[in-house]
Amino acid sequence: MPWQPTDYDPDDFANRRHIGPSPSEMEEMLRVVGTESLDALIDETIPASIRQDAPLSWAPLTEAGLLQKMREVAAKNRVMTSLIGQGYYGTFTPPAIQRNILENPAWYTAYTPYQPEIAQGRLEALLNFQTMVADLTGLPVANASLLDEATAAAEAMTMAERSAKSKARAFFVADDLHPQTVAVIRTRAMPLGIEVIVGPSETLDPSRVFGAIFQYPGTYGHIRDLSADIARLHEANALAIVATDLLALTLLKEPGAMGADIAVGSAQRFGVPMGYGGPHAAFLSCRDALKRSMPGRIVGVSVDARGNRAYRLALQTREQHIRREKATSNVCTAQALLAVMASMYAVFHGPLGLRAMAERVHISTQRLARALRAAGARVSPEHFFDTITVEVGVGQAGILAAARAEGLNFRKIGNDCVGISLDETTDENVLLRVLRAFGIDAAAPHRGEVAIPEGLQRQSDYLTHPVFHMNRAESEMMRYMRRLSDRDLALDRAMIPLGSCTMKLNAAAEMMPITWPEFGQIHPFVPRDQARGYQEAIEDLSRKLCEITGYEAFSMQPNSGAQGEYAGLLTIQAYHRAKGDHDRKVCLIPTSAHGTNPPRRRWREWRWSSSRRRRTATSTSRTSARRPRPRGAASPPA
Known part of the structure; x- marks a missing residue:
């Protein structure tokens, strides 16, 4: 028999791997619809006037070729230790979570959980996220994540505008909010006819505004009790929003204890790589009276037909797919995968683990501040969690350059200051490198002291639910994540015949690079x-x-x-x-x-x-x- 070469191309990823039907299956479908070929089907269904008249100009890559190309691109990023802060921090993703959640198609290919009977695993994980946020912020209701901290702050502003009894049309923004958050708030407010007033908290006039937002801790590191400002807002029928940090709240007095109406922030530092700015899961929590005005999805607990506990999306009549123009927000997106990662991070570490991590970060920051002050540097603020600001005068450019020479990135503040934010990845070597950037050869003081006033130290318990106290052995965590994924339907199990702008199939070769440090460990504000x-x-x-x-x-x-x-x-x-x-x-x-x-x-x-x-x-x-x-x-x- 003469040699008959096959026309099968094992490297044709798009047609053989990414598109589901095989050639023989496509032939059968074309036969059923009575068309000779795909080209003929396109001719019959898509007008020639709106079709491209030439093929695209770039050649496809094989999977191996794509990964090689991405390695070359990744090598052009320079991974350094970024201490810039401003809402983004170095974090360590536990390998059990990276392997079993982020890199697992059972989690990253699942559809929006509108059908609870095939989404019980994700709904439980998202309920854990809500519980984590509600506990740490001290507010009873939390949603199942939003897009990012700045968007959550803008959503909180419009939520306050809908809910406040004040008739004012202005919104106050404390000037120590992260700059990117201020920018998004301004953009969101403009078409709504909301006046945005930015200034020091001392200049707040509650009678002029329907609400106000404060950063806690502030973008430059300050921490202070917001109770008095919040009380003044309430006296004027206005609402108070606090943009906060979940890790800090394991040590700091929670927003709910200060009387805050709404809390927002990012869960990025709970095991989610910085990724040059995202995506990350934001959070929003509020008082119970405001829950029907809250944007985003909320997971609730119910019972099924047999009387067993079951999870479902709750209060959906707020959402745009039902309420249309009367919806609380047009945002229906949740960063579900990243919220699941953050919730598993809290399950993995538990309340004691998170507190120990926060203590280490805070004590390291306090040791660094003491060493800098001992060398004559002017360091502020007096009270902080993980961020300090150092006045360096005309030497700012030199300090920033010296830091880069040490493999560090500091934050440039104005023309005469630098900001330094520590995180869970900070160790003794990082502290030594920071001090060398300032020309200090001595090590930081061995023992640190608490730089949090007693009145701002947290007194309440958090993460008391049994799920945050389970056996944290890797094998047990792996079994828990597997049990949850087994309760879901995703593309690793079956086709999902639903059409939506959220439907996508991320090939494994596309997902792999996101976990490489050359992509994951890049801060969004690096040079x-x-x-x-x-x-x-x-x-x-x-x-x-x-x-x-x-x-x-x-x-x-x-x-x-x-x-x-x-x-x-x-x-x-x-x-x-x-x-x-x-x-x-x-x-x-x-x-x-x-x-x-x-x-x-x-x-x-x-x-x-x-x-x-x-x-x-x-x-x-x-x-x-x-x-x-x-x-x-x-x-x-x-």
Whole structure:
């Protein structure tokens, strides 16, 4: 028999690995629908006027080729010890969690848990997250995560505006909030007609605002009791929001004990890599009276038909997929995978482990502050958790350069200060390198003292639920995570025939690089020359998306469809204003639009109209700038 070479290409990842149907299965489907080929099917279903007239310009890679390429890109990032803080911290992901959650398709391919009967495992893990947040913040109700801390703060602002009895239209932002949070609050407030007042807490006038937000600990390290400010806000029928840090709250007086109405923050430092800024799971908790105004998903406990305990999404009538334009928020996205990781981190360490970690971080920071002061440096504040600010005057550039020479990144504050934030990865070697950057050869004092006033030290218990006190042997943790995943349906078990903007299939080769330190350990505010690999990847993706869509530019900033819509509408508004056209204020929303669209009716500057015509696209997770005519496409209708 003559040699017959096979036409099978084992390296054809897209057609043989990533797309489910095999060639023979596709032939059978084409036979059933009465079409000869895929090309013929496309000819019959997609108008030629909107199809690309040429193939894309780049060649596909094999899985091995992709991983090699990503190694080359990763090598262009420079991994250093970043002590920049500002809401992002070094953390150690327990290998049991990395292996069994982050790298496990049973967790990362599961669909939104709208069907509780096939999502009991994730719902339990997310309930653990809610319990963790509620306990640490001292507020009784928490949601199952939001997109990031800045978004959570903006959502808390609009939540306060809906809920406060005050008729004021202004919102106060303490000037020691993280800068990126202030920026997002300003952006969110603008179309809602909310005046944002930024200033020192001492300048707060409760009678002028419906709410206020404070950072605790502050972005420069300060910690103080907010009880008096919160009491003044309540006297004026305004609400108080506290942006806080979960690890700090194992030692510090919790926001609920100060009378806070809402608490927000990020769970990133609970085992989730920095990843050049995300994604990370944010949290939002509140008083019980405000729970029906809370954005995002809430997991609740119920009983099934047999009387057994069961988990489900609760109070869904708040959400956009049911309430449409009357929803509390257009954000329906939860960072479920990262919230699960953070919750497992708390289960893995338990309350004593988390407190021991926080004590180590705090004592190390206090030792560093004492060593710097002993050398004549001016260090503030007097009371802190993990962050200090050092006044260095005209020597700022030199100190920052000396730190980089030691493999460290400090935070540049103004023109004469640097900020230093320690974390769970800080050890004696890091302390020595920090001191050498300041020209100090001596080691930090061996013993530290507590720099937290007695009145700000936490008195209440937390994480008392039995799940946070289970046997923490790796084998037992692995069994617990396996039991939960066995109660879920994900793509590792079956096809999920649901259509949504959240559906995606991340190939294993795409998931692997996110756990490499060259990507995971990069702080979002490092100098650009330390993140050249990230810049290359972002620019490469942007170019390819432009070629695919025919647009001129893309923003990679929105990290959900809901945020993409928001950014897109703001871009449209800015475009009209740039042309001097301030009267274009009507926006059509198709009745068939995704549920994240209708809540935009809350924008005060625009008028909204429902439309049954299907010309408006549904949500996108990126924002793009359009050029006159995409390549190979007909002119769109006006």
